[in-house]
Amino acid sequence: MGKATVIPFGPQHPVLPEPLHLDLVVQDETVVDVLPQIGFVHRGLEKLVETRDYNQFIYIAERICGICATGHSIGYAETVESLMGVEVPKRAEYLRIIWHELSRVHSHLLWLGLAADAFGFESMFMHCWRLRERVLDLFEKTTGGRVILSVVKVGGVVRDIDATQMAEIISVLDGLKDDYTKIMNTLLTDTSVKNRTVGVGHISTEDARSLSMVGPFARASNLPYDVRSFGKGAYGDLADFQPIVATEGDCYARVKVRCLEVLQSIEIIKELAAKIPAGDIEVAVKGAPADGAQASNVLEQPRGECYYYARGNGSKNLERMRIRTPTSQNLAGMTVALKGCDLADVNMIILTIDPCISCTER
């Protein structure tokens, strides 16, 4: 073995537009140790809860990340509702999940495009982002926004989706599903993709469990952990929900799990659209969380379980709001996946983990 050398990766790197830094300890061409570092753009958003009341903070919560925005607004709203004992109308729960699953579709398509681009499959990148545009168009038609939707509020949602719009969503998703399936099959059967991903960055089921990994990263290692399977809200009304898992635990398995989750999300949206009950979309929320009252919550974001915590102080401002993002939880798993890999595979491993540094730097 040659002499150990430390090669810096990021915080500015072509493969990842977000500021993640890794100190890669390399011997010859093999990575023997990794030290991850974040914190370059920490924004202190949690501190802002002291200067915004609990209704205003939802707009900050959804600006934590442009990709997981809807999920953060739902996670935050659910936590405050739990804190104040508010029960949201059933229709609002359905609408939230429909927008949230649409967000998962757009998030996974965005990731798939970036991953394809990273291993030189540029036409795939363009196709994925072309399909993603259709989802953003649906957001625009139903909420007025394309990235930050501002459609969730404490106590429900601010907009309804009428029958015409719902039919359009289903029609667009049916078309998208056909086009996407062709792309997905091309990607998953492509020899060069397999050469770059199969057997690379392996994580065993035991490691995934002991490192408390979350999201597709964990499910690709045959750990069937998905917060949606708890049946919270509208998820509880699904006829059947089984987390998508793969057994291989390598980069290819992670690509496969995310690809299949797009189709799963489309099916969830179609089922909820068929079952959505009529009724109110919000309830009036009055008063303030009690002093010392606290509540926690988990939500399955596109990258995995996200934890939310709120504590009241008797005023309209919360005493504390905490969000532990999926990427933060997966950093330890990432270091384990990188140890022992070839230097040339580092970018592939990082991309298939799909870290969201923006979320982590809340």
Added chain:
Amino acid sequence: MDRFSQVFNEVPLAEVHDLAARRAEEGWRYVQILAVNTEEGIDLVYSYMKDGLLENDTVAAVGADDAVPSITDLFLEAFVCENEIHDLYGVAIENIAIDFGGMFYQLAEKAPMTVVSPEQLAAREKAKKIAAAKAAKEAAAQKEQAAPAAPAAVAGPTEEEIQAKIAGLDPEKAAKVRAAMEAKAKKAAAAAVETAPAPSAALTEEEIQAKIAGLDPEKAAKVRAALESKAAKAAKTEGKGE
């Protein structure tokens, strides 16, 4: 069916590591660690999950001199939260597996989350005032329950005020009101005689006769008969005693 539930437990600082070890052994997932800045110190909340049950173990009021044991020997992934809590709250955490020594976040200020903003201070003072007012109200209610005070007599209008009001009415109405008042007064006097205990020795014969004179003749006759019968009974008892 919602299989998610949450629990908050109080845990002493000394038991944090042992509890983490027990949870690791029992197959709990580590979820996160968070800190809350309070007036008494920093509260730490350790979260673990198993089968949809989210347990939050709270260590209350960790002081500046307290050393918190790291749980990264059991849950490596906790290094992110532990470094974060050290950098943002200044809590000393010992033996973190990947310790950045205060350089995890690039911060302009040390322990920025412990700075109490004016808004937070105002919120805390408001919450204190509300709590104090609530406590005072509860104490007053308890005191009232313990010793129920006699209802304060409502001071009614004086005789002069009533007469002045009646004078302001039209004559027909005034006559009716006067008649009603007289009837009411008679009724009240009768009720007083009925409900009153037997005239005490303090009442002289003249006073009793004056009261009876105020009653309507039929009732007055009944009362006189009752008094005479009572007096006869008393005389009989006296005679027997002798």
